Amino acid sequence: MNALIIGNGGREHALAWKISQSPLVKKIYVAPGNAGTDIDSLLNNINITDIDLLIKFAKDKNIDLTIVGPEVPLSNGIVNKFRENDLYIFGPTSEAAQLESSKDFSKKFMKRYGIPTAEFSTFTNAKLAHEYINQKGTPIVIKADGLAAGKGVIVAMTNEEAHNAIDSMLSDNQFGDAGARIVIEEFLNGEEVSFIVICDGKTILPLASSQDHKRLLDNDLGPNTGGMGAYSPAPIVTPEIHNKIMNDVIHPTIEGMKKDGIKFTGFLYAGLMIDKNNKIKTLEFNCRMGDPETQPILFRLKSDLFKILLDASQSRLNEHNIEWENNSAITIVMAAKNYPNQPRINDEINGLDSKNHDTYVFHAGTILANSKILTSGGRVLGITAKAKTLEQATNKAYKLIDNINFDGAQYRNDIGKKAFK
Helix, strand or coil, X not given: CEEEEEECCHHHHHHHHHHCCCCCCCEEEEEXXXXXXXXXXXEEECCCCCHHHHHHHHHHCCCCXXXXXXXXXXXXXHHHHHHHCCCCEECCCCCCCHHHHCHHHHHXXXXXXXXXXXXXXXXXXXXXXXXXXHHHCCCEEEEECCCCCCCCEEEECCHHHHHHHHHHHHHCCCCHHHHCCEEEEECCCCEEEXXXXXXXXXXXXXXXXXXXXXXXXXXXXXXXXXXXXXXXXXXXXXXXXXXXXXXXXXXXXXXXXXXCCCCCEEEEEEEEEXXXXXXXXXXEEECCCCCCCHHHHHHXXXXXXXXXXXXXXXXXXXXXCCCECCCEEEEEEEECCXXXXXXXXXXXXXXXXXXXXXXEEEECCEEEXXXXXXXXXXXXXXXXXXXXXXXXXXXXXXXXXXXXXXXXXXXXXXXXXXXXX
């Protein structure tokens, strides 16, 4: 069988790497891919991003299943268009993807169906937004309504930060159309968890839990990023918490979509806050796997991912259980100089020749040029390791980082440490 992976980040490299292990798969194409997928002899990069051209490619190459990694093509209706051409594709339609592509849609959906979330209000008028901040005070969270590559969220700890965030989005157009409308919501205390499930419209199959680290600097300081590291499983997700998430968040979301006339298929990602009393609130929904959460999750997966997703694309997910290795995995992101603002590109990367069963370097913002691997984006590499304990896995990952270098590389030194206790 032939598979096509859409995207060029660390998530897509991890998906392609895992799918290449399936005995069912003969050929895997990644569109457009990165240097990591380029140098893998089992994978084939194709420089196509236009949806109509991807449909033509899928037909010409007899693609049995297309898997969509990032959010933008989902929002642009790639799943709708592939299905109109009788092509199997795994992901949500553009109607379902509104759970991610519009914060306003998502928050109103949660309120309508009683899904626990933070108190919020939506604004397009800067003056009214400033008045709301003055009324509510800080800390408070300001979010661009649309897709902003994981960077459209400002956690404002002071009034000055909050007012500046409003001006940058609504007045200065920092995020373009994505920030023409903003959602302001209450600040929540607790521990964040990423909870991802596979859904075929009827059956829900939960993946292993994970925890992301959004802030750029150690101790959760600095600006928000697309994610600086993640580990799986997240110890805070006990069996009791797992059941609570499924009952209070996941099932009501899938059922609420049905009531709205939308069949949800694909990955559903719930970003959750769990407070000291084990009370759960939903921070956000994504309609795809998280990045970098995908990397440690798939590094622990024993089951055949291609078979699961192929059957899910044909509403046969009920035939599957899912098996995990009894260990922990971690991914630490190495980012480019000046990330997340204006990351520098074209720095040469050295030290990538590690060969170890328990470690792997997933590429994200990389490109192969003249036989050299260069940086080409903000988050460059996902250094991934697994071991019996999370602490052992973390030590392996940081040891691997010591051997890898590119000018201006930045990474956090505390990924996973809050889970050691």
